[in-house]
Amino acid sequence: MIESSGRNPAEEAGESQHEAFGRDVTLTEFIIGEQRKVPHATGGFTALVNDIRLACKRIGNAVGKGPLDGIAGKTGTINVQGEQQARMDVVANDLFIRTTEWGGSLAAMVSEELDDVYVVPDRYPRGRYLLAFDPLDGSSNIDVNVSVGSIFSVLADPEPDAPPGPASFLQAGRRQVGAGYAIYGPTTMLVLSFGRGVHGFTLDREIGEFILTHPDLRIPTATSEFAINSSNARFWEPAVERYVDECLAGHSGPRGKDFNMRWVASLVAEAHRILLRGGVFLYPRDERAHGRNGKLRWLYEANPIAFLVEQAGGRASTGDGPILDLEPTSIHQRTGLVFGSTEEVERIERYHRDHNVRPFEAPLFNARGLFRDAG
Numbered sequence: 001m002i003e004s005s006g007r008n009p010a011e012e013a014g015e016s017q018h019e020a021f022g023r024d025v026t027l028t029e030f031i032i033g034e035q036r037k038v039p040h041a042t043g044g045f046t047a048l049v050n051d052i053r054l055a056c057k058r059i060g061n062a063v064g065k066g067p068l069d070g071i072a073g074k075t076g077t078i079n080v081q082g083e084q085q086a087r088m089d090v091v092a093n094d095l096f097i098r099t100t101e102w103g104g105s106l107a108a109m110v111s112e113e114l115d116d117v118y119v120v121p122d123r124y125p126r127g128r129y130l131l132a133f134d135p136l137d138g139s140s141n142i143d144v145n146v147s148v149g150s151i152f153s154v155l156a157d158p159e160p161d162a163p164p165g166p167a168s169f170l171q172a173g174r175r176q177v178g179a180g181y182a183i184y185g186p187t188t189m190l191v192l193s194f195g196r197g198v199h200g201f202t203l204d205r206e207i208g209e210f211i212l213t214h215p216d217l218r219i220p221t222a223t224s225e226f227a228i229n230s231s232n233a234r235f236w237e238p239a240v241e242r243y244v245d246e247c248l249a250g251h252s253g254p255r256g257k258d259f260n261m262r263w264v265a266s267l268v269a270e271a272h273r274i275l276l277r278g279g280v281f282l283y284p285r286d287e288r289a290h291g292r293n294g295k296l297r298w299l300y301e302a303n304p305i306a307f308l309v310e311q312a313g314g315r316a317s318t319g320d321g322p323i324l325d326l327e328p329t330s331i332h333q334r335t336g337l338v339f340g341s342t343e344e345v346e347r348i349e350r351y352h353r354d355h356n357v358r359p360f361e362a363p364l365f366n367a368r369g370l371f372r373d374a375g
């Protein structure tokens with residue numbers, strides 16, 4: 001049985017967390033409160049979340065020191081994704097593994113920085129959960145001091161009596177038991193969902209604990225902010241081309257309103273912005289030889305972010321439909337990903353369905369109403 005969340009204690013009492021505890025709510029109190037909702041819970045999931053929290057604190061601490069600790073720059077090695085590894089990638093990967101493998105909750109892990117599945121060594125008790133993680137997302141820009149983060153996804157081991165392998169992880173994202181990310185920005189935050197809403201915790205550095213600061217995050221259904229790397233525009237499919245063209249056309253275009261654009265090149269930072277104030281993010285598959293399956297990694301980037309987005313009332317899609325319904329076929333598989341405010345994601349899916357054949361007929365933006373009614 002999965003131990004992740006039922007209702008939290010405050011929800012049950014019909015009051016806010018703050019009212020329930022009469023003071024700030026710590027992450028420790030929150031996760032123990034969640035565990036108490038699950039009859040016969042063994043505490044295994046709670047222990048795992050606790051270890052993930054410590055891993056993120058350790059990584060946040062190392063990231064915060066930057067060049068002062070001598071771990072800035074590249075290693076000169078290439079990871080399984082064919083990308084240059086930053087020294088901090090390797091440090092963060094090691095911290096994630098060492099902090100979570102010993103506790104008895106995990107059977108195996110998959111990481112962006114490891115070629116193969118990491119099976120928990122025999123010297124530690126074997127648990128019932130699988131962990132997929134990107135230890136340091138956005139790290140190709142870490143040297144310029146942008147916000148980076150760690151992303152994680154927890155699955156139940158489908159065959160606890162058999163040795164875990166790649167197939168154990170190839171489950172539809174909807175089966176995630178929990179997911180979340182840490183963001184190392186001006187503040188360090190942990191944003192989590194165990195399947196009952198999305199909750200954000202801010203690290204209070206003076207007491208060394210995460211405090212619930214953003215309970216029950218909700219993504220507004222409408223937005224006028226989008227995020228995409230437009231340097232890839234010449235490779236986009238017609239549906240994406242049309243969507244972005246219409247946003248750029250602004251008030252006098254078919255959408256009849258002005259849009260704002262953002263691109264941090266750090267998925268965690270984009271997801272965090274969208275969870276806090278809405279928006280839509282696109283890293284679509286494209287026509288480059290290496291872009292046909294998208295760029296983002298399905299298991300430890302797309303799935304956990306999609307889980308959080310749906311839990312916050314938004315929508316997450318491959319462009320064709322909800323990504324959480326699909327099963328990946330390999331552990332490092334990439335995918336196209338569109339997520340955020342529901343109205344925009346549904347519009348993009350509609351364009352994929354109805355307008356994705358070449359040659360693309362560019363919309364006549366100044367002919368008011370051409371697409372507005374079809375919207």
Ligand code: AFP
Nearest residue numbers: 136137138139140141229265266267
């Ligand atoms: P790194 O972790 O290698 O920096 O990759 C970050 C990322 O996977 C994701 O966080 C960004 O959304 C995306 O890449 C940015 O990609 P572009 O550099 O192509 O804009």
